[in-house]
Amino acid sequence: MGVDLAAVTEKQRAVWGLGDYGRVGSLLTWIGESLVREVDVRAGERVLDVAAGNGSASLPAARRFADVLATDYVPALLEEARRRAEADCVELRTQVADAQDLPFGDGSFDVVLSTIGVMFAPDQQAAARELARVCRGGGRIGVAAWTPDSMVGGMLRAVSARVPPPPGVLPPVTWGDEEHVRGLLGPYVRDLRAARRTCAFRFRSAEHCVEHFRxxxxxxxxxxxxxxxxxxxxxxxxxxxxxxxxxxATDGTLAMDVPYLEVVAVRA
Known part of the structure; x- marks a missing residue:
């Protein structure tokens, strides 16, 4: 019997509604800024941010005067993105949508982005196909994902040991493996380039970090x-x-430069 990916998606939607992801998403500002720079978002371009969370990539794209639509399947996260855009005095549209089944026509956007978002979709093949489908020919696709050897990879393995994913669902951090991502996006793109980068996490102590994520x-x-x-x-x-x-860190605090894979490609 195959995996009921729709049921897995609904469970994930409930999980991402726990806590307040905005308190974590705000730590990822650098990742969104870097991705938008590498993709070279231009003023007036139609930009879709998939699994946008609270806007790590949406906001820097909007600050470039692009026409940005942030999507996520958790409405509360999009509301946080909207409030952040309002505070930054930039225009940002939001819409609830599932990365595995985007409600947009083929080639609707000039740029399609996802920052630490699409990697969590249980059907990775469908998510990759959708990223490409809604991007016009010659448009750009940019994705950032934690690497398997990162701190987040270790954290998710500890979590998965207590809350195991269904058999057949790949770990999210496989999006952080270049060979795997080339397999996902390769059929749809050209000129794919990948770079390993880091995002700085700084906490008062390991215990402070545990409490924050907990x-x-x-x-x-x-x-x-x-x-x-x-x-x-x-x-x-x-x-x-x-x-x-x-x-x-050697001073008792916690200093982690967490690696992630930044992928930029041109839609074929």
Whole structure:
């Protein structure tokens, strides 16, 4: 029996509604800025941000006076993106949409982006196909995803050990493997280039980082709920070890430069 990907998607939608992803998404500002720069978003271009969260890529694209539409399947995250755009005095449209089944016509956008977003779609083939389908020929596609060896990769493995994904659903961080992404997007694009970059995470301590993700990050919130009080200490300790293993700080704080893969390609 195959995986019921629609059911998996609904469960994920509920998980991303836990906590407050905006408290984590705000740490990813650099990733969105870098992706928009590398894609070279221009004023007036039609830009779609897929699985936009609270607007890490949408906002820098809007600051370039592009016509930006931010989409996500969690309405609360889009409301945060809208409020951030209002605070920045930039124009941003939002629409609820699933990355695996985008409600737009073929070639509707000049640029299609996703920053630490589309990587979490359970049907990776469908998500890649949709990114390409809605981008016009000669348009650009830009995707940023955590790498398998990153701190986030370690954190998600600890979470998955407590809340296992259905058999057959690939880990999200496979989007951070260049060979895998070339396989996903290759049939639809040309001139694909990938670069390994880092995003700086700074916390007061490993314990502070555990508390932050435990409180605000949906997958971690779900994992702590799943293990209950009896398993909470073990999970917290394992996460703290993951964070310390990736830290370069020597002053007792936590300093992690978290690697991610930045992919830019031209729609064939």
């Amino acid at each position: 409180t605000w990050y949906g997958p971690t919130v779900a994992a702590f709920r799943a293990v209950g009080e009896e398993g909470a200490d073990d999970l917290a300790a394992e996460l703290a070890e993951v964070y310390r293993a990736h830290s370069t």
